Structures are given as structure tokens and as C-alpha cells.
Amino acid sequence: MTCNCGSDCACRANEAREIVVKIGREGEYAIPLLQEIQRRHSYLPKELVEAVAAEADIPVSALYGVATFYSQFRFKPQGKHLIRVCRGTACHVAGSDIISALIAQELGIEEGGTTPDMLFSFEKVACLGCCALAPVVMIGEKIYAKLTSSKIKAVIKDYKNGKA
Numbered sequence: 153m154t155c156n157c158g159s160d161c162a163c164r165a166n167e168a169r170e171i172v173v174k175i176g177r178e179g180e181y182a183i184p185l186l187q188e189i190q191r192r193h194s195y196l197p198k199e200l201v202e203a204v205a206a207e208a209d210i211p212v213s214a215l216y217g218v219a220t221f222y223s224q225f226r227f228k229p230q231g232k233h234l235i236r237v238c239r240g241t242a243c244h245v246a247g248s249d250i251i252s253a254l255i256a257q258e259l260g261i262e263e264g265g266t267t268p269d270m271l272f273s274f275e276k277v278a279c280l281g282c283c284a285l286a287p288v289v290m291i292g293e294k295i296y297a298k299l300t301s302s303k304i305k306a307v308i309k310d311y312k313n314g315k316a
């Protein structure tokens with residue numbers, strides 16, 4: 153069961169128990185526990201992190217210590233479509249800054265932001281591993297390669313119109 157009520161309720165405790173039973177309760181499971189929370193909610197809801205810490209018998213400070221150390225973890229809800237712009241060297245040389253600026257302009261948000269309608273989140277990431285296709289953007293699990301200004305505008309338009 154995935155709880156979205158946002159309050160300190162029984163379903164939160166039940167979900168925490170479910171996660172701990174599935175993943176493990178020792179400190180060495182801190183990262184997989186956090187990954188499971190984020191997989192379910194797209195970010196780390198405070199109440200659920202605390203409930204998982206209590207259930208797993210891991211100090212909540214230790215769990216937050218791990219969560220803040222790794223950039224993969226988010227503390228705010230994410231939009232439906234996560235746009236990741238590669239800022240690696242090859243993409244940078246191929247104009248990723250221009251692509252980033254266009255995305256920010258098209259969505260009206262800065263890097264790290266989420267649109268008010270929760271449709272898009274936008275972030276810059278390290279090399280996505282397909283440098284020969286630079287500049288590269290990943291939206292959800294899909295890669296968009298050799299982007300130009302007009303291509304990225306068209307891609308965003310498709311997502312806005314529900315065509316992608």
C-alpha cells in the first residue's frame with residue numbers, strides 16, 4: 153500500500169513496516185530503504201522517513217544523513233515529467249547551457265524547480281553516458297539526443313499537450 157495522506161497516520165506506519173520487511177532493518181540498508189521510499193513517492197516525505205527509521209530501528213538523523221549526502225534523493229515532490237539536462241563536458245561543449253536556458257524559459261522555472269501544475273521538474277545532472285549524442289536530455293526514462301533549440305521546444309510542447 154502506498155500512502156499519500158501526508159499525515160502521521162496508521163497507513164504511514166503500515167507503509168513503513170511494509171518497506172522495512174521488504175528491504176531490511178539494519179543500518180546497511182539505509183540507501184535501499186530511502187530508494188524504496190522515493191520510488192513510491194518520487195521524493196522523501198518527512199513523515200514516512202521518520203516512520204521507516206522508527207520501524208527499522210535506525211536513528212532518523214542517520215537516515216537523513218545518508219539522504220542529504222547523495223544527490224539522488226529529493227525532499228520535495230517531483231513533477232510528473234522529470235527533465236534532466238546533462239551538464240557533462242561533451243554536452244556542455246555542444247550547447248547544453250542553451251538547452252537549459254530554453255527549458256527554464258519554456259517552463260517558467262529555474263533548475264531544481266517544479267512547475268505549479270506539477271507537470272514538470274527540471275534539473276541538471278552529470279554525464280548520462282551517451283556523450284556521442286550530445287547535447288542530451290532525459291525526460292523520464294527517455295533520451296532526447298543531438299538537441300537543438302527548435303527540437304527541445306517541440307519536445308516540451310509535445311509533453312505539455314500530452315503527446316509524448
Ligand code: FES
Pocket residue numbers: 238239240241242243244279280281282283284286288
Ligand atoms: S557529457 Fe552528456 S552524455 Fe556524456
